[in-house]
Amino acid sequence: MSNSSVLNEEVPQTQPLLSLPPSKAQAELLKLAESYTIREIEAEVAKGKKAVWGGMGWELPLVYACDTTPISVLELTREDSRGSEAIAESEHLVPVEFCSVVKSIIGKLSQRKHNDPIKRVLWFSSICESTNIAFELTRKYGYDVHSLDAVNIYKLSDKRPEVIQHLVNKLQNVAIWLTGKPVDEDRLRWEIRRSNEITAKIRRVMELRLNNPVYLGSFQVLMLMMGYFNYYGNADRFAKILDDLAEELEVAAKYHDPDSYIPLVLTGIFLGGPALFDVVEKAGGSFVAWEIFSTRDYREDVPPLESLAHYLLDGQIDGISMAGAGVHLRKHNVERLLEQTKAKGIVSGSLTLCPIGSVAPQIERQYFKQHGVPYINIETDVHPEPPTEEQVTRLTSFIEMLS
């Protein structure tokens, strides 16, 4: 894909933003994301390809090195999530007070149990207790659930050689579970290099985006980051989109109007689709930094399984919540992001009824209040429904307050 027409233009600094042509790279990203569906992957599985539910984390290069396509468990929440929830509650006695992710997963896998060609689940068990138990329950539906029983560390001195070795053993077990044999280290090394190359491209896109965050909307960034977990099943195409986006952003930088938006840091995530991101942007806000995603490289100076182990543990020390970071560490990561981006406020997205995710906002609210940084927490769920009036009012008022 090319956007040379954009690149060749000489654009005066004062030209209004609207005169930029529609982004071809973003359209291509949308197309790629839309092609990464359960149905598409099922079709691939029917042709003999291996797939696994999971694909949300740091172990991704290993899954690809085992010739397996990872599919995010969040895909299970896309269709009829309300119906899935109802099944979880009524047929599997899941109490109502559990979150929509857990209920949707249990309900959907229970519905799919007789005809799901993807009967394997790989789950990193160090983050959410409810999801761990949810997958334990799905074993009764015939799912082969492999739990990556990882560890949590809170300071650098916890990163002991035995901890690394434990993780290496666990990762090797994943490879054996997926392929019946230990991982091909050369292949894994290659996957790590590929991941690092893509990470470098994402870093570049995010740096360039700081010069015009309005050009690449927040929901599009979310799509980009989600692709980072699985490349939407096509790493080459994803990498090309990132290059094209970077080129477009270089042009878009010339249209930068720093007064046209309020820069914000997003901690956690908004689930349920683009609606809340739209609310933020309509109110004049823009997420310029995302706490939940790490853009750290995998180390290439150590054996490849060990590299994955370091990646996880370093992510925890960095305070990345997706890595299972401790509740006090995340705020330091957010502080770094605030410094890097000069964001004016913090919006935290937490999952309604998530006892694990609800603690960090409580801690951070107090902490950032003391430091004079405005902070708001918005709860969301997986249901792709319009935002509630309460969410709209709170978000809009928060951004108005920062204007």
Added chain:
Amino acid sequence: MDIGSRAAKGVLLTPDSIYTEQVITGLSMQKTADELLNQLLKTAALRRSKIAYIVGTGYGRISIQFGDIPYRVVTEITCHALGAHALNPGTRTIIDIGGQDSKAIKVDPATGKVVEFVMNDKCAAGTGRFLEKTATTLGLELSELGDVALKAKSPFQISSQCVVFAESEVISLKARGGQENSEETCANIAAGIHYSTARRVKSLLSRVGLEPELIFSGGVSNNPGMWQVLEEVLDAKFTRVTGINMTYAGALGAAVDAGRHVKPKIRVHVRTQQPVSIDFSTIQKAVEKEQTAFITRNDGSKKAGYICAYTPPELLTAAGILSVRLYKGGDTELVSQGELYTQSIACDFSKSTLGAFAKGDPLYRAVDKVYNFHVCASLKRASEVASLFTTSELFSLPRLRRDNDSHEFFKSELLAFRKDLEELSGRTISAEDLHQQIVLYNKLRRILKKISELRKRPYPVISGQEYVDLVRAYYYLPPQEALQHYEALYRQLRNLPDPEQRVIRLMLSGSIVADGDRRLLHLIENELGARVVVEDHCTGLRPFYHTVRESGDPFQALADGYLDQAPCARMKPIEDATEFSMQLAQEYDVDAVIYSSLKFCACYALPQIRFIEGFQELGLPVLSISNDYSQNDHGQLKTRVETFISVIQEKRSTEHEQFVSAE
């Protein structure tokens, strides 16, 4: 008389007529009952002295008295079953939706007795209150809501989680609907609420199963919208009962029960007394004394607290550190303090732990350091937040208990724990030190298991409350002192006479029972006369069921012993936890199981279906309770447990002589 939360219903049976009356439930239950009785007498043109017997039911049943008329209370679940059976003898399943609760009841069509039931917990979703709240928000009378719902063309999706959330959703939907479509919007919202309620009821019903003939009773049964939506959601038809409004089903059942008592052959459960009482106060006094000493001791000794039963006190003692398990709970004040850090959506135990630190509980504040081998993510978070108040150190605990490398890794974590303890205490922990402590703690585990086994007798010599109170000594006293107390106590207990008399024997399985959380045990044992003879939770028998190997490398033995202990449901595979629970139930020959999970407890509330299925496989009735530390739902909890115990009694009455006739 069925004294409900919104209305009090009365049915008066005479040899040739049935009279019904209804009054609004006031603040005083007694005044409400008196008013209702007067109305009934007026309608039937009878004098008060003609009333032979009154049975009271409904949530207000407990506080009523009639000095001049024989009176007894029966739960509304039993009464709804009797009432529905009287009206339609083929009834097998009842859905009862009242003002503050909803129930699914399975009935024996031959007798009208309850076979199985499920009742909502105190959450108002799925109850008449839920509908009433919506009607108010929509500016409708409650009686109009069902008819309005029937006009809906495209019902809105409403969260089925909570009446509070639903109210905010309704306000959002109203705002979105706009003025021009207000009637249609109103109908769609009303229908959405009906569907949401119906889904909750379906969830309840799925636990007892739906067998025709299905009866709909309670105040909400008058709502035509709910009638239609429930039939659609359940894919079933209700049996229509004529002759009486089904709002009166509970009161009718009470009247039927009263009729059985007119010829006074009353079956009364004999509350058995423990033949010889043992004084447990010595050990409890020792615990209180030691707690005070722990708080006030200021001689340079290091003091540590730990939260989870997977933290081995052997190492703490070997380091010369005084230690206590931090497991206080049951106090709503502590819960609300904890919510400052967790919001309301964590289990009450996690919140209490944080609340105790935040409030400055002297025991919690006395510790120099908190350690936790974290089991569940909630307690992991609580331990992390505890570092706001004291230093804390967390270690990883592998979940995959059957993997060899989990055992190796856990040993490495224990070695890291040892290093930290050595730094805290300034004392080296040798293998020999640890070995001695393993031997000592094994003695404690063995004696606690032996004491527990005395509960296998037909009449257990120690109650469930007494057992969990004894366990406090393990967690609060120095081990040698605890051992002396336990040994002395065991000698007394084992020599007690062994009466043949058999009580209702229950197992309590599920989430942690905190130190201070005795409400359920008190209800079961003190108010309802049954006995908890064994526990599968981490502050009862479970941690003492196995011992730690006393040979070889003591660190590896400790790792193996703790990972292989009777498992918490957090450990994988979950079958290890469910099978252990089933094994205990059989070993202690229980009549039934009460499965009590704390609200928001992922480890026990979420997988409850696996436990319930396991107990049912053994033919054991199970009552699942979603619990917390609040004190204001005692009546509702009592209704459920009382009905459950009466179902077990009925079941057993044909096999055992549990009841005697009495005036």
